[in-house]
Amino acid sequence: MPSPRRLKLIAVAAVTVFLIVIYYNSGRDAVKRETYMQTMQRAAQDRENAGVGNRLREAADAAKKAADMKAGPKPDSPRAVEAVMKGRLEQGPVGKEGDDDDDGGEYSAIDDLAGILRRSPIIIFSKTYCPHSRTAKDLFLHAYKIVPTPYVVELDNHPHGSELQDLLAKQTGRRTVPNIMISGKSIGGNDDVQQLEREGRLGDTIHSMGGKRIMKVLKLKE
Template identity: 45%
Template structure:
């Protein structure tokens, strides 16, 4: 198993990736927020590290690469943009959409459900 190659493959698959663990309450909170409040195109790729055959090694490499060893790890355009608390705070302050557009540089789009923006 080569964690570097695996991470490169994952990041090449989608501009928006969430590294998560299926049982983690913070991961569940972030995934729920993004699914119920926003429409992201293309849809985020969710990697459940506890279900991944080499999840521990992959999580270690993701941490070494992004500086975030914990989950959830919200990646946009190959860079960690934070965990649940970070993204929830941006949502609560109505800053997530504007920052997401800056982060994605056009590779992905986000809009609040129920709005045209």
């Protein structure tokens, strides 16, 4: 039988081992708890960052939509307008302005515009009471001899003038009059053509844009 002194030593050793095991396990659990807390904190931070990013994207999208609504619809590109008008110009004979479809259908502004553009390579959309329109018409009809003669559409006398003006605004980006078109493309209003005239480039511009449809452009003596 072990002596009392040996039993005492064995008991002390057992207690020491027990305490070491407890200390080791508690330390390992603390490390696990710390690692777990760090992982949870990182996950929470990631979720918060993702939420901020989503809110920023939503705010940017909302701002873009608000800006687009404030700016209104963008005009079609010149190439798109030219392509549409070219297809329309190649269709059928010219009818009267403002006529409904031959089959009795509803008025079509784009068909009406195509019919107008077939009347002459130069179209002046005007209003009878507009002084700027009168100045532009005087330049094209009296200061120059142009063959074929530019065709004038008085929107205030046209039965569907407002609808036609809406279409012009959409396709050319210009709602005001005069709106002067050569071969289906708008060259602007009175200020624009007067600037070309002052620079001595109006005749060349008419020739280059009108192409073979323009047979004569002669500046008349003042």
